[in-house]
Amino acid sequence: MRDVAAIGFGLHPWGKFNDKSVGELCRFAVEKALADAGVGWREVQAVAAASSRFSGGKGWGLNGNDIVEDMGSTGIPVYNLSAGCAAGANAFNIGWTLVASGAHDVVLVVGGEKMPKGFIQTSGNEEKTDPEFVRQRMIGMPGPAFWALLCRRRMAEFGTAEEQLAKIAVKAHKLSVHNPNARFRDEFTLEKVMSSAMVSYPLRLFEICPVSDGAAAVLLCSADFARKKTTAPVWVASSAVATARFDDGIPRGLACPAPKDGRAYHSEAAMAVEKALAAAHIGPRDVDFVELQDNTVYYELAFPEDWGLCQPGEAERLMEAGETMPTGKLPINPSGGFLSFGEATTAQGVFQICELGWQLRGQAGPRQVPDAKIGLAQTLGLGGNGTATVLKR
Amino acid sequence: MTETKTVHALDGFFADTAEGPRLLGSRCATCGTAYFPRSAMCHNPACDLSKTEDTELGAEGTLWSVAIQNYPPPPPSKYNEPYQPYAMGVVDTSDGLRVLTQIATEDPHALTIGCKVRLVIDELYRDKDGTSVLTWKYRPVV
């Protein structure tokens, strides 16, 4: 495998854009990434795009084809990748593979999404073979309730307090103030989070990410090509994809085998991170900062422990001591995370990688992680899809 | 007084057997893994020969976690009006399942993780014509 550089990062700000199509959001992000790299559209040799469930793609998730038609039909190959909320980083993994393998020298990775209102709903198919439908019809359990169950278990195991959960949201918005691409850029006081509506006890409205529209693009290339464009490229140390293990204790449909040790953890995420760290020849403590998928504040506590970034039961203390802020020992989501951006499902894996790039270049302004050298990004999606990406400078 | 007509919210997931309420699942004869709902294949990668057989499961267990559905869930969920927040749980059954469920209780906030629970068949909602639509739930053992 060859070294792969990331030389262009582009983002359309996250928000709700009723007067813009997903194509416009994508074009904005792609043009930004190309300009950032100093690369023309005709130099792009392939596109790896996230398949959107909600917007564009001719109803078939052909979102990469939409982009190529929009930018100019040069006849290049397009790969449309579907992996639920992990699709953006899944597309990145394929883009990286295409360059690393030597198949192409310059590959564009894109994710763009316009989301319907409200929490994400089922497919609408009322079939007994669709576990999402059966779970909601028979148990009345929508997505946030699933997070609430995991969170409540943690509270019982480690004594996590409701105020500690709220403080994670407060921290996210402290950072979003400094991120012009974030949707919610106001500081949130502890009182504001604590007095937000209880969605699913123990989780409140401002402790769960809403849905947003957004688009992000990253330009990947070979080392030779990168040297022609920049003296300081960001390198892809590793990119890994995994699916859930049989024995991880997370009931994804109605049930799963009960693990003997009583544990539950997102194995798709943990395995992707483990593979990515191994491929980058680093340990979990070598990571300078993380962009992780904070659909809810709970994951900011659970994931660092699952991956060995800190000890089990330690996450609350680190957060309260400010160690998860950019200047701390374990900076988490310096971008402000999904809590500040909202979830543009298939675009967010690419947005995280843009944040890694800007942090590693030292371009993150007041939310900069001092002297960041290695960044880790992680997503997970429906179907037990997990991804992890390590960038370095 | 006429007896209330009842119907299962969806067929094939639970039954009121001679021994009491049970989930309709399966178990692999080779590796012993329990499945709910029924599974044609054993998903255990360490299992040498997938050999699932229909079985009845989940009579009792331990509450692994609990949460409350504070707001009315969106479709396709259904509930009685006016909406009353209810408890949901994850139950580790004594026969090897970790199953998602509503918890039948009058006081959702009083539930404690680790408590013993028993499978019941209970009303999920009433149809327009008064039919009681049933689902599986677990109830704390007092």
Ligand SMILES: [Zn+2]
């Ligand atoms: Zn088996």
